[in-house]
Amino acid sequence: MATSTPRILVLTTSHAQLGATGKPTGVWLEELALPMQWLAQQGASLSLASVAGGAIPLDPASLPPVDAPHPEPRQRFLREHADLLADSPAAAQLHADAFDALFLPGGHGTVWDLPDGAAPLVEAFYAAGKPIAAVCHGPAGLVGARRPDGQPLVSGLRVNAFTDHEERLAGLDQVVPFLLESRLSALGARFEAGPAWAPYCTQDVGDSGSVIITGQNPASSPAVAQALWTALAGGEPLAA
Secondary structure: OOOOOOEEEEEEOOOOEOHHHOOEOOEOHHHHHHHHHHHHHHOOEEEEEEOOOEOOOEOHHHOOOOOOOOOOHHHHHHHHOHHHHHOEOEHHHOOHHHOOEEEEOOOOOHHHHHHHHOHHHHHHHHHOOOOEEEEOOOOHHHHOOEOOOOOEOOOOOEEOOOOHHHHHHOOOOOOOOOOHHHHHHHOOOEEOOOOOOOOOEEEEEOOOOOEEEEEOOHHHHHHHHHHHHHHHOOOOOOOO
């Protein structure tokens, strides 16, 4: 493991509006809360940040019902991280050398600001050979990143993400600025997909030694967290 207490940077979107619809969006809470809670239980030190800093927008559709029982993990996460969710540091204030891994949760907001907003950190983690994990729309953070040789970071790598089919099933394929599966494929990624809405996690290793872990949808969040922990421990990659 990189350190006795691995340090993981969790970087979220700051984008809060669903295109021209006027509807709110942001981070999908399940993809933020469940991996962070599980990784913390394993002994990781987690730091939460967002592209622009300040309040982190949460997609209202991902919030637990107000009458949810208190053991409900999302409720507990909101209570325990209220201060950081209200005022997070900005990506530009952070440096990859302070962390051992990068995690990018999803939510539709990511496709508007992660391609540019996450690129410098993604490139730095990749160049340093550190693991990068992303789930659902989180792989939008890989779209704008380049390897040190100038090629798209994802070129030739096995990846997955929220599929074009799932975007159509969600009724948002005409709302988002691009379809994530199509964009990753156009950048040369070897895109893989499982059944719609089912857990699916893909891994590959870049030429820098950086392990790239991608999960398809919210249900893939636990598998992505577990694969990231395995990568930090120096273990064998989990099968897709």
